[in-house]
Amino acid sequence: MSPPLHNSPSEAAAPEPGAVKDSKPVSCATSGQAISAQEFSPQERALLLHLAHDSIASALQDRAFSLEIPTSHFAEHRGAFTSLYLRRELRGCVGYVLPSCPVYRAVAETARAAAFEDNRFPPVTKKEADLLEIELSILSPPQPVQPEEIEVGRHGLLVTWHGRRGLLLPQVPIEHGWDRTTFLEQTCRKAGVPIDAWQKGAIIEAFTAEVFGDKTYP
DSSP states (O other), rough: OOOOOOOOOOSOOOOSSSOOOOBOOOOOOSSSSSOOOOOHHHHHHHHHHHHHHHHHHHHTTEEEEEEEOOOSSSGGGEEEEEEEEEEEEEEEEESSOOOOHHHHHHHHHHHHHHHHTTTSSOOHHHHHHHTOEEEEEEEEEEOOGGGGOOTTTEEEEEEEEETTEEETTTHHHHHHHHHHHHHHHHHHHTTOOOOTGGGGGEEEEEEEEEEEEEEOOO
């Protein structure tokens, strides 16, 4: 399985500015208020949030951690991002763009990677872990979309051009007050390609995200 990806909203993310690659991480922030469909029940949301916290805690405590999937719903393959906040400030964010594994495993792996592998931040400490607030973004599969079909606040974007890809979550344009054109340009910038690449043959894909966290549950 390829490692999680980080997704950065408005600035280049390590290790390569704006690049989204299946084999490398990219970074994210998810503090905007996007429209969020609800597929997962309050009980399922609570279980996934507990899973994310326990994935981090088990690593810090050096104890065994089970990835046995409890329900068929959690066995469905989905992309997912885990964002960590400490005192309302982003403390790490890592995700899988593509549905490469069961959502249960994706949440556990991205939570641990956000805590310890987001190279914009030092690894989370035991003291910090008790104070973390977690937000999860569960992604639908990306689908090709025409620029005029993009709905700001509902869609996240994935732009691919000449082997480079950039992704921004649905929350990002809301946070920054972007219109559709700016959203497209900034996703191109995130990919490290010209900001007008979306007008010159770049592949544009959209996805939605169900966003919930410790503060929003249920």
